[in-house]
Amino acid sequence: MPSATSDARVLIQSLSRAYAATPTNLKIIDLYVVFAVATALVQVAYMGLVGTFPFNSFLSGVLSCIGTAVLAVCLRIQVNKDNKEFKDLPPERAFADFVLCNLVLHLVIMNFLG
Amino acid sequence: MAEPQQPTAVRGSGEGGGGQFRNAVGGVLCAFALLLIGVLAFSIRLFSVIKYESVIHEFDPYFNYRVTQVSLISAERSSAASIFCQRMESFSQKKRKKNGVYEFWNWFDDRTWYPLGRAIGGTVYPGLTLTAGTLWWLLNSLNIPLSVETVCVFTAPIFSANASWATYLLTKEAKGPGAGLMAATILAMVPSYISRSVAGSYDNEAVAIFALIFTFYLYVKTLNTGSLFYATLNALSYFYMVCSWGGYTFIINLIPMHVLLCIVTGRYSSRLYIAYAPLVVLGTLLAALVPVVGFNSVLTSEHFASFLVFIILHVVALVYYIKGLLTPRLFKVAMTFVIKVGLAFCYAVAVILVSLVASSPTKGWSGRSLSLLDPTYASKYIPLIASVSEHQPPTWPSYFMGINVLAFLVPSGIIACFFPLSDASSFLVLYLVTSVYFSGVMVRLMLVLAPAACILSGIALSEAFKVLIRSMKFQRPSSDDDSSTEGDEVSSVPANSMKNQSKTSVKSETVTKEKPSKKNRKMDQDPEGSSPVGPTREQKLLVLPCGPSFVGIMSLIVLCGFYVVHCVWAAAEVYSEPQIVHTYRSPYGLHVFDDFREAYAWLRHNTEVDDKVASWWDYGYQTTAMANRTVIVDNNTWNDTHIATVGTAMSSPEKEAWEIYNSLDVKYVLVVFGGLVGHRSDDINKFLSMVRIGGGVFPNIKEEDYLRDGIYRVDAHGTPKMLNCLIFVETDGTGFDRARGYEIGKKHFKLTHFEEVFTTHNWMVRIYKLKPQKNRVRGKLKLKSRSKTSSTLKSGGKTNPWQ
Numbered sequence: 070m071p072s073a074t075s076d077a078r079v080l081i082q083s084l085s086r087a088y089a090a091t092p093t094n095l096k097i098i099d100l101y102v103v104f105a106v107a108t109a110l111v112q113v114a115y116m117g118l119v120g121t122f123p124f125n126s127f128l129s130g131v132l133s134c135i136g137t138a139v140l141a142v143c144l145r146i147q148v149n150k151d152n153k154e155f156k157d158l159p160p161e162r163a164f165a166d167f168v169l170c171n172l173v174l175h176l177v178i179m180n181f182l183g
Numbered sequence: 184m185a186e187p188q189q190p191t192a193v194r195g196s197g198e199g200g201g202g203q204f205r206n207a208v209g210g211v212l213c214a215f216a217l218l219l220i221g222v223l224a225f226s227i228r229l230f231s232v233i234k235y236e237s238v239i240h241e242f243d244p245y246f247n248y249r250v251t252q253v254s255l256i257s258a259e260r261s262s263a264a265s266i267f268c269q270r271m272e273s274f275s276q277k278k279r280k281k282n283g284v285y286e287f288w289n290w291f292d293d294r295t296w297y298p299l300g301r302a303i304g305g306t307v308y309p310g311l312t313l314t315a316g317t318l319w320w321l322l323n324s325l326n327i328p329l330s331v332e333t334v335c336v337f338t339a340p341i342f343s344a345n346a347s348w349a350t351y352l353l354t355k356e357a358k359g360p361g362a363g364l365m366a367a368t369i370l371a372m373v374p375s376y377i378s379r380s381v382a383g384s385y386d387n388e389a390v391a392i393f394a395l396i397f398t399f400y401l402y403v404k405t406l407n408t409g410s411l412f413y414a415t416l417n418a419l420s421y422f423y424m425v426c427s428w429g430g431y432t433f434i435i436n437l438i439p440m441h442v443l444l445c446i447v448t449g450r451y452s453s454r455l456y457i458a459y460a461p462l463v464v465l466g467t468l469l470a471a472l473v474p475v476v477g478f479n480s481v482l483t484s485e486h487f488a489s490f491l492v493f494i495i496l497h498v499v500a501l502v503y504y505i506k507g508l509l510t511p512r513l514f515k516v517a518m519t520f521v522i523k524v525g526l527a528f529c530y531a532v533a534v535i536l537v538s539l540v541a542s543s544p545t546k547g548w549s550g551r552s553l554s555l556l557d558p559t560y561a562s563k564y565i566p567l568i569a570s571v572s573e574h575q576p577p578t579w580p581s582y583f584m585g586i587n588v589l590a591f592l593v594p595s596g597i598i599a600c601f602f603p604l605s606d607a608s609s610f611l612v613l614y615l616v617t618s619v620y621f622s623g624v625m626v627r628l629m630l631v632l633a634p635a636a637c638i639l640s641g642i643a644l645s646e647a648f649k650v651l652i653r654s655m656k657f658q659r660p661s662s663d664d665d666s667s668t669e670g671d672e673v674s675s676v677p678a679n680s681m682k683n684q685s686k687t688s689v690k691s692e693t694v695t696k697e698k699p700s701k702k703n704r705k706m707d708q709d710p711e712g713s714s715p716v717g718p719t720r721e722q723k724l725l726v727l728p729c730g731p732s733f734v735g736i737m738s739l740i741v742l743c744g745f746y747v748v749h750c751v752w753a754a755a756e757v758y759s760e761p762q763i764v765h766t767y768r769s770p771y772g773l774h775v776f777d778d779f780r781e782a783y784a785w786l787r788h789n790t791e792v793d794d795k796v797a798s799w800w801d802y803g804y805q806t807t808a809m810a811n812r813t814v815i816v817d818n819n820t821w822n823d824t825h826i827a828t829v830g831t832a833m834s835s836p837e838k839e840a841w842e843i844y845n846s847l848d849v850k851y852v853l854v855v856f857g858g859l860v861g862h863r864s865d866d867i868n869k870f871l872s873m874v875r876i877g878g879g880v881f882p883n884i885k886e887e888d889y890l891r892d893g894i895y896r897v898d899a900h901g902t903p904k905m906l907n908c909l910i911f912v913e914t915d916g917t918g919f920d921r922a923r924g925y926e927i928g929k930k931h932f933k934l935t936h937f938e939e940v941f942t943t944h945n946w947m948v949r950i951y952k953l954k955p956q957k958n959r960v961r962g963k964l965k966l967k968s969r970s971k972t973s974s975t976l977k978s979g980g981k982t983n984p985w986q
Contacts, residue, residue, distance in 0.1 A: 076516050080509075087508040124478060128471060136464040142500075143411050143461060146453040151507075154409060154453060166411035170461060173415055177468045 098145040102138045109134035129181040136174045140167055209360075216364050217351060221344035224371035227751065228340040231759035232382045237336050240761040242801060242818050244385035245808035248335050250303060251312040254287040255319060255331060284316070288474065294813045295803060296825060297795050297847065305474045306821070310394070310427030311387050314338065339380040339389035346393040346634070347371040353400035354638050356407055357600075357607035358645065365648075366641025372750035375585030376633045378758045388630055391428030396634050398424050398434055399614070402458060403607045409454035411461065418465035425470045432485040432552065433631060435466065437617060439492035441610045446499050450606060456500050463493045485552055555624055577626035584753065585629045588746040589640040596639030599646045615639055647739060650725055654732035763805070765862065776860060782853065782948035783810035785941050790851065797844055798853035799833070799866055799873065800826055806853070815847055823880065830877030833870070834884050841936035844953055852937065852951045859946040 091099075112130050121127060147155045147163035155163075231240070239248050288304040295301055318341075319334040347367040355363035370376065379388040401417035404410075425431045442459045445451060467489070470480035480486055506514050554574070582590055593615065600608035615635040622632040727735075765776040779802075786796060787810045796812045803817020816826045832843040844852065857865035866873075871886070878884040934951075941950040 077520060080513055080517050080520070083509060083513050084505070125471070128478070128481060129468065132464055132468050136461070136468070139460045139464050140411070143414070143457045146457065147409070147411070152453060158409075163411070166415070170411050170415045170465075173419070174465060174468070177465070177472065181468060181472055 092150070095145055095149060098141050098148070102141045102145075105134045105138035105141065109138070123183055125181055125183050129178045129183075133174065133178040136178075137171060140170050140174070143167070143170075213360055213364065217348060217367065220347050220351070220364070220367045220371050223368070224344040224347045225340040227372055227754050228343060228377060228381045230381070230755045231761055232336070234755070234759055235761050235764055235766075237333060238383060238761050238763060239332065239336060239385050240381070240383040240763065241386075242762075242804050244335075244383070246804040246818065247311055247385050247387075248332065249804075249808045250287070250307060251315050251319075251335060252331055253290060254284050254312055255316050284313070287312075294811075295807050295817050296819075296822060297813045297815055299822065299825065301819065301821070305477075306819070308387055308427055308429065308475055309473070310423060310425075311338070311385070311390050313426070314342075314390050315385070335385045336383045339384050339386075340382050342390045342393045343371070343376065343380045346376075346396055349393060349396040349400055350634060350638060350641075353396055353403060354641055356400060356403045357605070357611055357638075358642050361649065362642045362645035364641075365645045366638045369589065369641055369644075369746075370634060370637040372747060372754075373586060373589070373633045373637055374750055374753035374758070375629045377750070377754045378585075379630050381754070381758055383761055387428045391424065391430060392630065392634065394420060394424035394427050395430070395434065395631070399610075402438060402462070403610060405458040406454055406606050406610075409452075409457050411457060414457055414461045415465070417458075418462050418469060421462065421466045422469035422472070425466075425473050425476060430628075430631065431470070433617075433621075435470075435486055436488050437614060438462065439488045440617070441613050442492050442496060444609060444613060445606060446495065448609075450609075451499055451503065453500075455606070456496060459496060460493065463489050555621060555628075573627040574625050576624060577622065577629060581626060581629070582622075584757075586633060586636045587749045588742055589636040592640035592643045593636050595647075596641075596643035599642050600639070611635070611638055611642075644739065644743075648736070650727065651732040651735045651739075653724065654727040655729060655736070657726055658729040658732070765860075767860070776862075776945050776947060778943035778945050778947035779805065780809065781943045782941065782950060785943075786810035786812055786851070786853075786950065789941075794850040795848050796851045796853055797829060797832070797847065797849040799829065799855075799869060801869070802853060802855070812851075815849060823876070827877045827880035830873040831881050831884055833866075833873050834877055834889070837934065837936045841953060845956075850953060851940070852953070854949050854951070856946060856949055862947055865947070 109131050112127065112134065116127050116131075144163055144167040146152060147158055147166075148160045149155070239245055287309075290303045291300055292303045293300045315331075315335050315338045318338065319329065319331055322329050322334065347370045350370045351360075351363040351367035353363075354366040376392060379386060380392070398417060398420040401413055401420050405413040405417055421431070421434060424434060438459065442455060445455055467480050467486070470476045470486075471478065505517065509517060577585075597612055597615065600612050615632075618628070618632040618635045622629040763779050765778075767774045767776065783806060786806070790796075790812060792811075794812055795815065796806055796810070797815045798806060800816040800818055800820055803814045803819075806812060806814045807817065816822075816829050820826060828843060828847070832840045835843070855862075855865045856867065857863060858867070871889070874884055874886050874889055878886055936954055937951040938954055939949060940952045942948070
C-alpha cells in the first residue's frame, strides 16, 4: 500500500511541523509529561520482573507518575494561549493550583508508599 | 432569590446603583434564608429527643457509638466526665491501656463473633466515628463538656443542616440561587432523608449524604469553572465520602457515566478533562488509603468504570488535540490510519481484560453490588442479604411516603433542566435517573434518591415561580401599560410565535400541573408571550395574565404547605421511634416498654465479664455496647457459617441446641418474644430466616419441616419440628400470642437443658442459661458422642454435624 505509507509520511511531517510551532513553555510541559509516563512504564516493567509485593508501593509509585502527568496536562490546558475558555486565567494562578494539587498528591503518595 | 436576572438589565443602565443595592439586599436575604434552612433541618429531626429521650437508636448506631468511645478513650481520660468513667470501668478491667485514634486502626475486637473476633480497624468505615470524635474533641477543648453520647446523638442533625447548604450550592451551580434556596428547603424536610438522620440515628448515612452532595457540588463547580483548585477539593471530598460509607461506589460510577455522556453528546471540553482526570488518580489513591477499601480500589469491578472512562477521555483529548494541529483532510487520513491499527490493538486488550474478569465467579463484583445490579441475585445466592428488611424493593406507597410531592415535581424538573441543557443540568438528570433505578431495587437506597429529587423539584418550583411572579410583576401596573405592551407584542407575534411555541408548551406543563383547565386558555393567550422591552430582544419571555398566575402561585404555595405538613408528620410520628424503647397508648395512659435496656442491664450486672451470650444477630451490637458481654454473632454479618450455626441451634430441639451452644462456650441465650404485648418483630417472626440461613449451610435443616401446608404457624397446627425447636420452647409460656393472634400450640412443657434466668417486665426479652452437664449420666456410656458419630456414618442419610 504505497499510498498508505506516503500518506503516513505526509501525516507525520505535517504533525511535526505543526507541533514545532507551539510555544516553548508548552513544549517543556510536554517533555515533563513524557518523562512522567516513561517513568511509570519503567516501574510497570520492573513490577513485571520482580512481582507485585509490596503492592502498595507499586501502586503509589505508578499513580504518582500518572498523577503528575495528568496535572501537568491540566496545567498545559490552562496556560495554553490558544484556549479560549481560560483566557482570563492568569498563568500564575494556574501554576499555583498545579503546585497545590501536586502537594496533596505527594502527601498521599508518601503516606501510601509504606 | 426568585427574581430573574433580566429585569435589572431590562430597566436600563440608569438603574445601576439601584441594581447593586438590590443585589446586596438579595445577598443578605439569601444568607438569612440559608441560616433558617439550617435551623429547620436541625430542629425537624429533634422529635425523637423530645418525645422519648436523647438515646442512640436501633442496632447499627450502637456499634458506631462503641467504636467512637474506644477511639476517644485516651482523650477522655484527661477530662472529668463521670458518666463516661462509669461506662469505661469494664474497659479498664480488661487492662487495655492503649486506645485513641492511632490504636483504633489496629483494634482487634475479641468481644464479638466469638471465637473468631473481628478486626475493627480494617472492616469499619471510619468517617462517621472520626467526625463525631473530632466534634467532641473540639467542643471539649473549648471547655463545653458534652458527653460522647450527646455528640453522637446530635451528629446527624448537624450534618443534615450541612447537607441542605451543600444542596443550595449544588443547585446554584446548575440553575441559580433561587432554585438553590428552594432545593435546600425541600431537602431539609424530605422524609426519606429524615428517616436515616434523626437525632439518635448515629449511622453512616448521617454524614455520608452530606459528603455525597458536597462531592457532586465540587465536581459540578470544577466542570463549570475549569479550576484545578476545585478539582483538588473534589478529590478530598471524595476521600471523605469513601471514609464514610460503602455507597461511595455510586459516585465513582456516576461521574464516569456523566463524562461518557458528555463525550458522546459532543460536549467534550478541556474543563471536562480537568474535572475528571485528577479526580480519578487522586481519588483512587485516597480510596486505597482507607483500610476498608485498600487494594479493592484498583482490583474490583466497581472501580473499573472509572479507569475505562479515564482511558477513553485521554483518547478523546488526544484526538481533539491532533484535530487542532492538522488540516481537515490530513485529519481524515490520520483517523483512517489510526482506526485500522487501533482497533486491532483494542481487541487484544479487551480480550485480555474480559478473560481476566470472567475468570472470577462473580466477575469481580462484590455480593452486595451484584444484588444491586441484579435484584434477584440475593434471594438466589445470599439469603442473608435477602432477609434484611432494608434490602427489599420498595412498594409504590413508600415512594409517596419518602418523597411525597416531589414524586410528581421531578418530571417537570427534568424538563426544566433541558432549557438550557448545560453540563451541570445533564449531570443532575443522570443522577436522578440512576438513583431512581437503584431506589427501585432496595428501599434503603431511596436515601440516595432524595437529594436528586429535591434538587430537581427545587428547579421546577423555582422556574414556575419565576414565570408566575414575573407575570404578576409586569401585569400589575395600570391597564394603559398593558395595552401599550400588548400593542407592541401583537405586531411581533407572527415572527416570534414559532419561537414561543416550545417555551409556552414547556411553561404550561410546569405551571398547569394542578389546573389542567388552564392549558386551553394558555394556548389562546399565546400572543401575550413576549417581553415588554420590545422586538429588539431575541428571547421573548413568557408573561401570563394576572388572574391565572395569581391562582398558580397560590396553588403552588398550598402544594408546598401539604409537603411541609407531611414531612413534619412523618418526622414526628413515623421516624422518631428509637426502636430500643417502645410506647403504647391505652385508655389508661402511656405505657413505655423499656425491656431491651432492662435485659441488657440485667446481663451487665448479673453475669461474669467473660460470659458469652448467644442471640440472633440483630441484637449483637446492642448486647456488646450496652450489656458489655461477648456475643457470638452481630449485625456485621460477615460470616455466614457462624450465623448459620446459631440459626441451626435456634431451630433444633433442646439437646442438639445445647450441644451447639456448649461447643461455642455460650453461657446465656437471649430471645425476644412479642406475644404478650403484640410486638411484631420478635424472634418467632424472624424464625423463618433463621431456618433459611441455617439451611443454606447445614443441609439437615429444611424449611419444609417447619411449615404446615406451606404456611408458617406456631399454634396447634404447627409441625412437630416447629413445636419442639429451641426458639419456640424458649419464647412461649403464655396462652394467647398477641403478636400473631392465636393460641400457642404447645403449653405446659418443661425445659431440661436450659433454665430461665430472667424475663423482662413485659416478657419481651427472655434470657436462658445453659444448664451444666450432669456429672453422672444414668444408664448411658460415657463415650456416647463417639458411638453416635459412628452410627450416623453407618446410617447415612441426613448427616447432622452436631451429633
